[in-house]
Amino acid sequence: MADTDVKKSQGLPEPPPEIVVAAPKIPFDWKRVFFILLGLGLFFFIYFMPPWKDAIDPGGKAFPLSQQGKGAIALFALAGVWWVFEVLPIGVTSIAIGVFQALFSIRSAKDAFKDFMDPSVMFIFGSVVVGLAFSTTGLTKRLAYKMLEIVGERTSMILLGALVVTAGLAHLMAHTAAAATVFPILLAIYALYGEGDKQTNFGKALFIGMAYAAGAGSIITFLGSARAAAGAGMFKEFTGKDIGFFELSKYMFFLGWLMVFLIWGYLMIFLKPEKEVITGLKEKVKKLSKELGPMTRNEKFVIITVLCVVAIMSMQSFVPALKTMDRAALILISTLMFFIFKVLTVKELEEIPWNIILLFSGAMSIGFCLWKTEAAQWMAVNWLVMFQHSHWLVFVLSIATFVLIMTNFIMNVAAIAISLPVSLVVAGYLGVSPEVIFYSSLATAGMPFVLLIGAAPNAIAYESKQFTTGEFFKHGLLLSVGLVAIIGVLILSLWPMFGMPTVLK
16 A cells, blocks of 8 residues: 555645756856857868968068968967867866867877976976965965064055065065965965955955066066076077176066056056955954964974075076076975975875966967977067067067067967067167167066966966956956056166167167
């Protein structure tokens, strides 16, 4: 006998009928499909076009574009659309870069995927592990609380303090390492804002600002990145002139710090924090700081290890015996030490943001693809000859702008390597001094504010989940225009006052 019949015979009420709740219908994402197809359409349109004309430099030298080079430009367009509009996870778009190179014979699969483990990618991995060590041991909270005790409760001052600390660290260590060090500290600070994981203007400003400030701080010394040393080496090769350690800082210090304060002012206008003051923050910070207690053995070990690695990397500029050591190998020493002495475990290894690591793997692959197929050189010549009959200042700013565009897609060292030889040749026809070209190019190479793949700090900041790639693009575009304008003003005013020649007599 059925249960309902038994209940009826006993005079018991029948159970209410079961209510079946239909699963909510997920709307079809037409926007996502459109941008996926747009990226693919651009790729196939460019790839299957008839051969493009050779680029001709002012000396009459021809630079042909091979089918592989045209394929690299096609892939460049596809990746740009997919990354900007985030139609796929950014790491998956990077995988597509390797796949398309292999499928369409742009480069061999071995070459395309070998770049995914380039030393620069491993350097980013090592920097992320340093950040994990700071976070796991509690150092991030300790440093965050100390910073908040100094800057106070006003969100404007907290934001300025975050930018200043990031830019300052980028004077002494690679901007990737600086961002990885500051990132967990900013996470601890944002936790005190009282909005949980919710996206806010303050969160956007804090993390976007960190990425931008890391770039601005890194242009001031040779320690901030590999691009300055590589650029100075190329400059000497082409001109026979040395760029001194303090000479670089003389011209870049004012520009770098002016950009830090410009970034702060911009963010306070366009991403003004919802709260002017975090009420009760000082008391809360004092209480939390007291709860941490004295510094632990692991905290001390992490600080000593990181300082030793940074010191060795800093000495590479002065000690010839250290110059042959790869920076990726040096920073990975800290990774090994953290696991050998059980500061980190396999649990932390599983927490590494592999999406970000893959992002930079793909960025390296597309960068080398453009370089090795000579597509980037073809693009550089075509761009620069458009300005060969322009006023010398327009020509210099056109070079800076080209480097700025390229460095948002490929390694900044590669952007310098591609543009500097061509621009120095064209400069001779216009009577422009090589110094002004070098410094303006180096400045824009260090501040890719538009795309996440432009620099590791951009990708590290994205891991906060406080902003979208579109928001980063929008704010970076405006600041990039401001950067080029400021460089133009410095070329006409401050740099000549400091002794930089602008035009050849």
